[in-house]
Amino acid sequence: MSAYTGPVIDAHHHLWDLSLRGQPWLVDEPMIPFRYGDYSAIRRDYLPADFRSDTATAPGLRVIGSVFVETEWRREDSLGEMAWIHEVAERTGVPSVVTGHAVLDSPGIAEHLAAIAAFPLARGIRHKPGGAAVPERAAAEPTLLSDARWREGFARLAPLGLHLELQVPWWHLHEAADLAGAFEATRIIVNHTGLPADRSPEGLAGWRRALRVVAERPNVHLKVSGIDLPGVPWTADLQREVVLDALDIFGTARCMVASNFPVDSLWATYAGIFAGLREITADLSADEQRAFFFDNARAFYRIDEDRLWDRPPD
Incomplete structure (x- = not known):
């Protein structure tokens, strides 16, 4: 086989204009604890031209x-980011579609979700549900995925044509599997490969077990992204095991690629990520490669041809 050369949809990236002061974590002091360490390098504008x-x-x-994913915009202006990114998309063509933010256990969530769904490029929402800092605490510290009130908000997504972008440590993916089984009509996409930050044999074994549990639910999909390791350059050799295990567990029909830029620019280049992914997947069939790099994201996010920047080959 050979490396993929066809069209690509980047299924997860961010944009921001810091003059709007929309993201407190990017403009306020002190900086917050961050999974990639020092993130001062991305405390700058990142707009469609940069992407x-x-x-x-x-x-x-x-x-x-491409798919824009919410950036933890200031909560007192909860729909401001949706209005801003739609204006940007209308003016520049980037992004193709949008994932917004919603606090699913908040008062007024019905009205908020209806307002998000009314935006023409809206496809889903993200609400990070928290979780334990280490696997050993997962049973004692469940996430909002198991909370009854949060689930009432979650139940409103599918009727509005929305899905959940799920960013949670892998040791809470059993909760995600339970949620997906209870709401089979609602699609969930696990962000950032389930966060396999611990690359020890024990850490990877736990991550694989967790992925297998949630992959049993057919309404759950996976983004292969966000796998930087602080202080370590992104290479195909470093990431090969994680990427191939993820594809093996979920199958190429339910995985898609994403850059997580500019966040992952802290330890990777855009060219390096995609060169590595193309090298790692070179032994897949042509159809499997196209599904992974393009078709799955286009179908999952319902991206019409007029929202692509160029016509894909038939």
């Missing part, structure tokens, strides 16, 4: 669509 410049650095890579 397109990054995509252009990868030789032979043809990114023709």
